[in-house]
Amino acid sequence: MRMPVRFIAAGFASAALVSFIQGFAPPPDGPETVRIAHASVAYREPGDFLRDGAPVNGPRREIRADTPFEIMKRQVTRGEYDSCVAGGGCRALDGGGDADLPAVGASFVDAMRYAAWLSGTTGALYRLPTDREWAIAAGTRFRDDAYTEVSDPKNPSKRWLALYDAEAAGEEAVDPTPRPAGAFGANERGLLDMAGNVWEWTSTCFVRHRTDSLTGAASEHENCGIRVAEGRHRAYLPTFIRDPKAGACSVGLPPANLGIRLVREERSGLDGLRNFLGF
Amino acid sequence: MITRRTALIGTAVAAVAAAAPALAQEQLAAAAAGTASADGLPHVKAKLVAPPAVMAHEQVATGGPKVVEFTMTIHEKQIVVDDEGTTFQAMTFDGSMPGPTMVVHEGDYLQLTLVNPDTNTMPHNIDFHAATGALGGAKLTFINPGEQATLRFKATRAGVFVYHCAPEGMVPWHVVSGMSGTVMVLPRGGLKDAEGRPLRYDRAYTIGEFDLYIPRDEDGNYKTYESPGDAYADTIEVMRRLIPTHVVFNGAKGALTGDNAMTAKVGETVLFIHSQANRDTRPHLIGGHGDWVWEAGKFANPPERDLETWFVRGGSAGAALYTFRQPGIYAYVNHNLIEAAELGATAHVKVEGEWNDDLMTQISGPAPIAV
Numbered sequence: 222m223r224m225p226v227r228f229i230a231a232g233f234a235s236a237a238l239v240s241f242i243q244g245f246a247p248p249p250d251g252p253e254t255v256r257i258a259h260a261s262v263a264y265r266e267p268g269d270f271l272r273d274g275a276p277v278n279g280p281r282r283e284i285r286a287d288t289p290f291e292i293m294k295r296q297v298t299r300g301e302y303d304s305c306v307a308g309g310g311c312r313a314l315d316g317g318g319d320a321d322l323p324a325v326g327a328s329f330v331d332a333m334r335y336a337a338w339l340s341g342t343t344g345a346l347y348r349l350p351t352d353r354e355w356a357i358a359a360g361t362r363f364r365d366d367a368y369t370e371v372s373d374p375k376n377p378s379k380r381w382l383a384l385y386d387a388e389a390a391g392e393e394a395v396d397p398t399p400r401p402a403g404a405f406g407a408n409e410r411g412l413l414d415m416a417g418n419v420w421e422w423t424s425t426c427f428v429r430h431r432t433d434s435l436t437g438a439a440s441e442h443e444n445c446g447i448r449v450a451e452g453r454h455r456a457y458l459p460t461f462i463r464d465p466k467a468g469a470c471s472v473g474l475p476p477a478n479l480g481i482r483l484v485r486e487e488r489s490g491l492d493g494l495r496n497f498l499g500f
Numbered sequence: 501m502i503t504r505r506t507a508l509i510g511t512a513v514a515a516v517a518a519a520a521p522a523l524a525q526e527q528l529a530a531a532a533a534g535t536a537s538a539d540g541l542p543h544v545k546a547k548l549v550a551p552p553a554v555m556a557h558e559q560v561a562t563g564g565p566k567v568v569e570f571t572m573t574i575h576e577k578q579i580v581v582d583d584e585g586t587t588f589q590a591m592t593f594d595g596s597m598p599g600p601t602m603v604v605h606e607g608d609y610l611q612l613t614l615v616n617p618d619t620n621t622m623p624h625n626i627d628f629h630a631a632t633g634a635l636g637g638a639k640l641t642f643i644n645p646g647e648q649a650t651l652r653f654k655a656t657r658a659g660v661f662v663y664h665c666a667p668e669g670m671v672p673w674h675v676v677s678g679m680s681g682t683v684m685v686l687p688r689g690g691l692k693d694a695e696g697r698p699l700r701y702d703r704a705y706t707i708g709e710f711d712l713y714i715p716r717d718e719d720g721n722y723k724t725y726e727s728p729g730d731a732y733a734d735t736i737e738v739m740r741r742l743i744p745t746h747v748v749f750n751g752a753k754g755a756l757t758g759d760n761a762m763t764a765k766v767g768e769t770v771l772f773i774h775s776q777a778n779r780d781t782r783p784h785l786i787g788g789h790g791d792w793v794w795e796a797g798k799f800a801n802p803p804e805r806d807l808e809t810w811f812v813r814g815g816s817a818g819a820a821l822y823t824f825r826q827p828g829i830y831a832y833v834n835h836n837l838i839e840a841a842e843l844g845a846t847a848h849v850k851v852e853g854e855w856n857d858d859l860m861t862q863i864s865g866p867a868p869i870a871v
């Protein structure tokens with residue numbers, strides 16, 4: 222089944238709403254998903270945290286899936302992505318790629334278009350996971366991105382030097398050549414290739430948090446031109462970036478590749494729509 | 501292929517900078533001890549002006565060191581860079597290419613509030629080549645749309661210095677999109693020749709040279725984009741070939757010619773400040789000279805005399821002082837003449853005054869060859 226869909230948020234939203242109201246069920250031949258329920262993970266809030274103007278680590282706490290969600294078992298393949306291109310829903314990726322291998326070189330914008338197209342063609346609602354959902358799904362493969370506790374408001378260089386050393390001692394460079402689904406194994410939830418060599422876009426915006434220890438005042442500033450991508454480490458990237466090698470991580474090597482794994486909404490109605498639209 | 505080296509160039513530079521000069525260590529120690537000597541100094545607010553003009557300033561400082569406060573707002577905007585109407589997604593300090601020239605004296609403190617309005621799409625920051633530490637301040641000024649930051653640094657070295665945007669991972673793109681300008685730190689006693697005699701100028705102009713890399717479509721026509729982000733991928737491809745499509749002064753071909761030409765009078769001394777944040781260039785005043793030239797732009801070094809062309813290294817600013825002796829139209833060019841004539845790097849100076857026959861006389865005009 223194919224529905225005509227305009228690939229702008231409002232146009233798609235109304236199409237999606239229609240599909241809910243009409244009660245379309247996901248077709249049995251949609252991409253295989255894994256249902257995540259009753260799962261939890263020790264989660265570090267993403268973004269920048271400034272205490273009295275000095276960078277510090279964000280809070281870390283146990284989070285759990287309050288409502289179950291379904292997430293693709295494997296990453297979107299190049300062949301699947303190219304069907305979206307052929308269907309007029311996606312922009313062609315740069316360079317060639319084996320149809321069976323994961324799609325790489327996708328920007329956040331590309332990922333959003335793919336999700337809209339897939340939703341339109343299947344009648345189910347697909348969207349990017351939030352960073353929290355990704356972390357819960359990743360489980361033991363989720364990596365804390367606090368590399369040092371050092372923070373000296375009087376000498377900012379101490380943190381820069383500590384981060385530099387942490388990175389030097391950190392992860393190994395990963396071969397960026399795309400590998401078949403499953404090459405990086407399954408995690409304890411049965412998801413393939415989480416934290417392999419393809420980072421995955423999330424819908425979570427970059428946020429800067431400020432707190433003043435004297436007054437207790439706190440403020441947040443969100444920048445949705447930058448989104449969180451998750452993989453072997455957390456990365457913050459502008460939404461238009463397809464090739465991440467220029468390096469956008471606060472620490473560590475840049476992501477090897479940028480790809481897509483989507484959540485399929487279980488619930489119909491406004492909750493799902495709100496999640497999809499990111500309200 | 502991704503290498504650790506490319507990924508870490510920024511932090512590597514930071515580590516080296518932090519480890520190197522004793523001066524910086526002392527200042528860091530003083531700052532850490534809360535003994536920054538800017539405390540109690542008078543604050544003055546500077547009024548920036550768009551290039552090629554330079555803000556009003558004293559050539560010889562009166563009084564002791566001050567804290568000079570500046571505010572710059574970053575504007576992302578579409579501009580037209582040539583006569584053919586080629587559009588360009590520019591990113592600018594305070595709306596101009598180059599950004600305004602900030603003038604202080606050695607020993608002053610430069611305090612900048614950098615504003616990134618929420619109408620912008622990109623994070624930005626500023627790396628002052630005149631400053632010491634934190635990647636020139638870039639680490640301490642990284643702001644998203646809707647944010648601002650204020651940085652203060654001590655102007656410890658006299659000269660003209662480039663400043664530019666330097667967001668991690670995107671430095672060259674922001675720089676060749678327009679985000680550079682010049683800080684001029686004058687010696688407190690003003691400019692001097694090698695013998696210590698004062699050098700003065702009647703007016704100053706600031707020229708920012710930009711190499712632009714504008715993508716074309718399959719038919720060879722320049723492409724138009726909605727936003728800097730839309731232009732990013734194509735632009736990087738053109739940049740990596742290292743052949744600019746345009747080389748322009750002050751943001752556009754013709755920005756300093758015709759109605760916008762610089763002006764001077766015979767007998768006046770003009771200071772030409774020339775910055776290029778990315779790529780080498782070689783300013784030349786056709787029909788004139790550089791009487792006194794700080795080719796590398798740093799005033800503790802004696803100026804060179806009587807230069808025909810001077811070399812400005814990519815990532816630096818140079819300064820040339822010239823007293824006009826003859827009226828007419830002068831071309832001020834990048835003396836790679838292909839870049840001057842074909843790619844846009846030409847400015848003009850209109851000079852009024854009396855002709856000096858002693859310096860030049862036409863003995864006989866064009867005529868048939870005498871047999």
Ligand SMILES: [Cu+2]
Nearest residue numbers: 624665674679
């Ligand atoms: Cu910038």
